[in-house]
Amino acid sequence: MASLRFHELGLDDRLLKAIADLGWAKPTLIQEKAIPLAMEGKDLLARARTGSGKTAAYSIPIIQNLLQSKLTVSEQAVRVLILVPTKELGQQVQQMVRQLTTYCARDIRVADISGQVDVSAQRPILMEKPDIVVGTPSRVLCHMNQGTLCVRDTLQAMVIDEADLIFSFGFEEDLKNLLCQLPKIYQSFLMSATFNEEVQALKELVLHNPLILPCRCHIIAQFNKGFYDYIIATDEHSLSEASGKEKRATGRKKKGKGEKGQDAEYGVSRGIDFQNVSTVLNFDFPQSVDSYIHRAGRTARANNPGVVLTLVAHTELSLLKEIEEALGGGRWIPGHTFSIAAVIY
Missing domain, CATH: 3.40.50.300 (P-loop containing nucleotide triphosphate hydrolases)
Known part of the structure; x- marks a missing residue:
């Protein structure tokens, strides 16, 4: 309409x-x-x-x-x-x-x-x-x-x-x-x-x-219509710190990224219909392979190119290794092909 x-x-x-x-x-x-x-x-x-x-x-x-x-x-x-x-x-x-x-x-x-x-x-x-x-x-x-x-x-x-x-x-x-x-x-x-x-x-x-x-909750529709170039979002729930004692909400910027959330208005991690997203920037490292895939899956849809940039702290290297192994093993979902092009320390 x-x-x-x-x-x-x-x-x-x-x-x-x-x-x-x-x-x-x-x-x-x-x-x-x-x-x-x-x-x-x-x-x-x-x-x-x-x-x-x-x-x-x-x-x-x-x-x-x-x-x-x-x-x-x-x-x-x-x-x-x-x-x-x-x-x-x-x-x-x-x-x-x-x-x-x-x-x-x-x-x-x-x-x-x-x-x-x-x-x-x-x-x-x-x-x-x-x-x-x-x-x-x-x-x-x-x-x-x-x-x-x-x-x-x-x-x-x-x-x-x-x-x-x-x-x-x-x-x-x-x-x-x-x-x-x-x-x-x-x-x-x-x-x-x-x-x-x-x-x-x-x-x-x-x-x-x-x-x-x-x-x-309509930000996604606005983004898809070209109202925004960038959206900063948080994950749909708080995740444990490496110490296991503190909580934080994982956040990341995406050039063309949006959210849904704990109250069903946020959450970039799961099946949200973003269109024409060129870049996803993970400011905080995803806490699981699935989370990484869901975030990355906001870009490179329908055979379009896309880039995912992820910042990794030294305390998160074990998570990086887990994701590298999963993607290196050919983890695949329809419409997306994932590969780690480079890791810069």
Whole structure:
């Protein structure tokens, strides 16, 4: 199925013009999946890494929904909270929103209060009731407690960006207290690079029957379409160190390589349909002959040429010998011929 274009998403012309100015030809995967659902008012839990277009994935539908609501509601009020773990991310989010509202800046205003400036210096900004407020949970809560920010009757949507970091950065209590000052009904977005225990806890606190978008599982399809030249991946489970006492996840780069995993989203080792992979780079040495074959099998498919480069530590020479013996003995699987061309010590 062909990818949607921005003009097919039902966006305001002013938004489309700003998007065109940014040079975005078409939505990224997370944007294509999230924007229509968010415009319908759905709660979303999206797994998306930095660089995937996640900020625009929630900013675009938020701006679109605000523009729509302003057709019938004239009162100026804070209607969106975007919570971030760091001031740097807060600045990035504000910049993105401002770029997207270039042609509707009079209608949609955004304020970033995540910085470490004195709270009193931010009061005049909040007194103007910007449509979107970006801030850390602690700073947002501080303004709520001082009465300079009140959204109990006006909030339409809340975003928690980099949700997997919110608790680990020490914002758990602030966030829980902040939630007590929100209305009962509002749209929520959780954006996270990982689905860990903290994100699960946030999901229970914030979301109501959310749609879950595990967009990393589509990286393979994107790679096969030429979106990426390189993919860095980890194996589908941790493997023992040579000492047998420590655990590590084997990782390796591949020029044209991807993953699936312990949660079925990762794992380059087993039957994943990569296409046109030219090179596999094993940064950590495979821990078995089968693992080596599965990794190497991501390249040189369908009678195409391919190269596998493997870095070997001195503690892994016994594994190297095992693999050399297996491949030297003519180990073969359909569609692939393996040979060790050179070993450099």
